[in-house]
Structures are given as C-alpha cells and as structure tokens.
Amino acid sequence: MVVYRFYWRDPQNGHQLIGILPERRKTTTRITQESVMNWGKRYFGDALGIDNIFIIPVQIDTKTGGISLNLTHPS
Numbered sequence: 273m274v275v276y277r278f279y280w281r282d283p284q285n286g287h288q289l290i291g292i293l294p295e296r297r298k299t300t301t302r303i304t305q306e307s308v309m310n311w312g313k314r315y316f317g318d319a320l321g322i323d324n325i326f327i328i329p330v331q332i333d334t335k336t337g338g339i340s341l342n343l344t345h346p347s
Contacts, residue, residue: 273334274292274295274332275294275329275332276292276311276312276327276328277289277291277292277327277328277330278291278294278295278312278316278326278327279327280320281324281325281326290316290320291312293311293312293315294318297316301327303329307316308327309325309327313328317343
C-alpha cells in the first residue's frame with residue numbers, strides 16, 4: 273500500500289508532518305504530483321501555502337507492517 277506523508281516547511285521549527293493520506297486509486301496513470309498535491313489541499317487546506325508543502329511517498333507492506341520509501345510515486 274502506498275501512502276503519502278505531507279510535510280509543511282515551517283520557517284521557525286523545521287519540517288512538520290501535517291498528515292498522511294493512503295493511495296486508493298487503482299489506475300496508476302491517474303497518479304501525478306499535481307493530483308496528489310490537489311488531494312492534499314482538499315484535505316489539509318491551502319492556508320499553509322502549496323509552495324511550503326512537500327510529499328514523501330511511502331510503501332507499507334500490509335502483511336508485515338514494514339515501511340520503505342517509494343520513490344516511484346507519484347509519477
């Protein structure tokens with residue numbers, strides 16, 4: 273399972289985790305950097321500024337719970 277960890281670049285306190293969203297789309301061609309960021313804006317709001325938010329995609333093994341960076345998503 274792929275999840276996206278959304279971080280805010282806090283100028284005073286460094287990077288702050290603001291939320292985690294799971295990828296549920298079956299069609300991977302629909303997954304783009306822009307679509308994931310739009311999704312994040314919808315859930316977390318745009319008050320923090322889109323230029324101050326970045327995403328780290330993470331792969332979670334649903335059987336073991338192991339976590340690894342997923343550098344292939346979003347495309």
